[in-house]
Amino acid sequence: MQGEAVTLQLGHYSGCVGAHWWGLQAAALRSAREPAELRAAALLRFGRGPGGPETPTPRLVALELKGGVGSLRPDGAGAEPPVSWDGAVADYRDRGSDGGCAPRDPGSCRGDAAGDRKGNPGVAGPGAAPAGSQDAPSVRLWSDYLNVHLHPKSVYVIRQYLHDGDCGCLEAFGQGESLLQDPACVEELEDRLHFYVEECDYLQVPTLSKLPLLSRNFLLKMKQNLRCCRCFPQGFQVLCDLHNGFSGVGAKVTELLHDEYSRKGILTWGLTPVLSTVGDPQNSFYRLMNTALGIAHLSRHSSLFCPLSLSGSLGIKPQPPVTFPYIKYEASLNYHSSAILAAALDTLTAPYRLCSSQGSMMHFADSLTFSGRKVVAAWAALPFPALSGSSLLDILSAHQQDVPWKLLSSWREEQKVSCCFAQSVVLRGICQEKPTSSCPGQPRSPLHSCESPEQVLQQFLHTHFPGAFSTSHVLQQPCDTRPPFPQFFSPLLTRRGFLLDKAQGFSSAGVESMPVLAALQSSPVLHSLLSGLCQELQAPNVRRWSSFFTAGVEQDDFQEALEELKTLSQCYETGFGADGSEDEADSD
Known part of the structure; x- marks a missing residue:
């Protein structure tokens, strides 16, 4: 039986998809079938608190910006218990587009969950649920519908940038890359990763639990240093925002994983919310640049990369969102679109989580x-x-x-x-x-x-x-x-x-x-997607937005990434005939 997987969530929309995905794992545990088809332990760890019942928690490292975790405690250990408040309450309201007032949840994400001025989607009305919906109007952050406990090692809040606001946001690929060049940030991330990796290795060696504590810790530390050994986990799942500066964070994170765990599968999912058809041209171009650079770097260091979005296009001009004949979702609500992607992701990843399968994430890729x-x-x-x-x-x-x-x-x-x-x-x-x-x-x-x-x-x-x-x-x-x-x-x-x-x-x-x-x-279809991104980022257009490169991306590095995308797109260009020409393309 294959080992466990460690999941990383990089960015707020990735947190939205992740919150639904963890909810699906918890629901599967509650309605477990016999015999089980999917291994819950592939994604979840089972621990017991002092005097409490055994509680499943995701094997997760989530990177989020300041103000983006909502009701989670600063250590990410779970939602704070409700506390009654007898003091005065102030109700701060923002002016809506219709001139009326609507309540604003401090720390909520108006960009990812409700819309802002950065090319992100907006809802029909602030805080309003779509017609015919049973959803609570207060759902804005992924922590609002996260229904599982998180380990204290799970959530890492990046305090250099704000989750919401007119300034101080993580907007560009270069900003994200710079974050992971900070030794303190890298050390914090590696500490959390090593915690889960060592735990996975411990779970896969039955005799280790019988050793004295000092000997056990010594062996675990030794295995951490011996990168050539066949230690668990079987791989890493990376959920990464593509449309903002987290694409740069993801580029550095996957590079770190590739260098540290070269024999493990790294499956990366590039996530983008449904995009507004009306947005600032500069922000739209930033989003396009982030996406192109993200795809180039993430695919370079991953075993497999898959862009996931219900948006009709990742280009400058967004297309109408994907529709489903039996789901009537509000595309501008991240709560809705992320649920659909989470259901798809839970199904797509089933092959390496099967109880009956010996296939690993690396073999799957x-x-x-x-x-x-x-x-x-x-x-x-x-x-x-x-x-x-x-x-x-x-x-x-x-x-x-x-x-x-x-x-x-x-x-x-x-x-x-x-x-x-x-x-x-x-x-x-x-x-x-x-x-x-x-x-x-x-x-x-x-x-x-x-x-x-x-x-x-x-x-x-x-x-x-x-x-x-x-x-x-x-x-x-x-x-x-x-x-x-x-x-x-x-x-x-x-x-x-x-x-x-x-x-x-x-x-x-x-x-x-x-x-x-x-x-x-x-x-x-990937030839059209990849080559289309390259065509929209030709040199005359890039020079119009030189401010993007002041965030840390060199022009030469950007051109190299575009060439990489062009080369990648050519892999899907030929060999699609039914006469066997596919084999000819593969043999080149």
């Missing part, structure tokens, strides 16, 4: 990133459209013409992608009974000759993506969608997320789980 294609695209169907009680054979037979998923990697595909180099696909929450059709009048297809659910899905993928290297998994466990997951579902869904024949007479606020189909693909 290697199966997708051969021939220099270290960037992958994410797709998901949330929920996967299926009628309750239907067999997997019937469900997939209904989608013979088109896979019903949406691209989550910020590119508006003009036509459906019918080819890819490699892919990892997970379908969860569908009945795994014998794949027999309940519609005897249907013509037989190659799917009918399959004997197991896994074979049915594999044949389905082979039909749609002939020649691609595909790995697939079918899980019975659905994605849990009970609160704090947003209740934004269509009335056409049952409580288990399956389709109804007709709409209910009330909103489906009680959807408790849903089936999900998700995939990571080494796909030709």
Whole structure:
């Protein structure tokens, strides 16, 4: 069995996605199935406080700016207990765009969670929940809906920059890089990382717990210094904001991980909130520069890199956000968009968390990133459209013409992608009974000759993506969608997320789980995404915003990053024909 993973959250939007992701892990523990399909210990650690019950906490290091942790204690150990207050209360209000007043939560993020003047999204009204929503209007920070305890080593608040404000924010890639060149900051980060790495190693050596304390500590310290040894964890998951200065933080963090733990998998997810269609040109260009530099550096030092966003584009001109037929979400609310990405992420990462699998994070990455294609695209169907009680054979037979998923990697595909180099696909929450059709009048297809659910899905993928290297998994466990997951579902869904024949007479606020189909693909759409970023950052445009380079990025380094993106994009440019030209491209 493979070891544990250590997760890093770099930035506020990454914290939003992470808060939902940890909520999904806690929900899976509460509704554990027997036998379990996913190992909770892959992401969570289990400890017991003085006289208290065993409490699962994420194996997490989260970097956040001053004012961005909200209700968490300064040490990140969890929310403060409620305290009654009998004194006077002052209500400070900001003027809204309509001239009215709205309450402001001091320390809240109006940029990430509600909108600001830095190219980040804005909501329809300050503090207002979307129509038809059951969500509390006070949800602004990721700590507002974090429902798990965090270890005191988890949250590291960077006090040099403010989370919210007109100045003092972490806006540029170079600022983020400079932070991780500060010896005190690096020492703080390494101390937290070593704590979790040593703990993972300790958990994987049964005889170590029987040694005397001094001998045990000596061996742990020795293993820390022997970088060549095969010590645990199996790898690192890095959730990193791409659109702001945290892209520079992520560049240095992944470089540190690559140097310290070169034999471990480093899976990096570049996260961007839904972007406002109206924004300051300079801030929009800063965001584009941060994104391009982030992709170049993060993919360089990671085993695998995947951009994740519901925004239609990462370019200068944002496109309409991704839509889902059975989810009615408010795109400007990070609470909503991050929940969708967290559900996809929980499904995409299932292959190296399976109880039955011996595959590691490194093997998982290697199966997708051969021939220099270290960037992958994410797709998901949330929920996967299926009628309750239907067999997997019937469900997939209904989608013979088109896979019903949406691209989550910020590119508006003009036509459906019918080819890819490699892919990892997970379908969860569908009945795994014998794949027999309940519609005897249907013509037989190659799917009918399959004997197991896994074979049915594999044949389905082979039909749609002939020649691609595909790995697939079918899980019975659905994605849990009970609160704090947003209740934004269509009335056409049952409580288990399956389709109804007709709409209910009330909103489906009680959807408790849903089936999900998700995939990571080494796909030709990435050529358009990467080359498009390069085209928008040609030299004449870059010179217009010379102030970006005063934050620490040299012009030569920026041009080198652009050349790196161009070279990376060319890996996805050729070899997509069905006549075997893909092999020719790989052999170059």
